[in-house]
Amino acid sequence: DGGITQSPKYLFRKEGQNVTLSCEQNLNHDAMYWYRQDPGQGLRLIYYSQIVNDFQKGDIAEGYSVSREKKESFPLTVTSAQKNPTAFYLCASSPIPGQGETQYFGPGTRLLVL
């Protein structure tokens, strides 16, 4: 079954805790993206990566970190510095860097703060 998978579906974070959201794709896509989706604010770009071992900050990178050690994986860590982490997080991938318009999205992870 090809596509983009995100896990877990729901994630709970305690105060001061770092949590990591998983994103895996078997589409052989070069580019991967992380978005945050909040009601009334649309999708906001957190980080993106066009190639392994390289990534760039998006519009709201503060309080988040990423890594891209493998082509198929792009995990997102929500650190304790992110003061308002409750949101729906979407991962996406795109086949060719520089042609990011055809993005394929995962099912999302909902992060809740305890």
Place this chain on the structure above:
Amino acid sequence: AQRVTQPEKLLSVFKGAPVELKCNYSYSGSPELFWYVQYSRQRLQLLLRHISRESIKGFTADLNKGETSFHLKKPFAQEEDSAMYYCALKSGSRLTFGEGTQLTVNP
């Protein structure tokens, strides 16, 4: 800086009525615009792009550079069109999304 605005958060129409979802953008270069759709319990997916000049599921969108708009239109809405719609602008290797419009088509 690039910006995409969707002025209507909620839009409700009756089945068979025409529907128009508004999208305005600001961008200094030559724009490339897209509409993405998210049906209930499904993933966000590409609906159409302006360079293709295509009609998908009866929807069309025309880029108006003079008005900096890319409105999505359908002459006769169907109940299955109920979804969240996002307008997006390509800049470099990334997309900038609007706030989204939740469309409800009533029977």
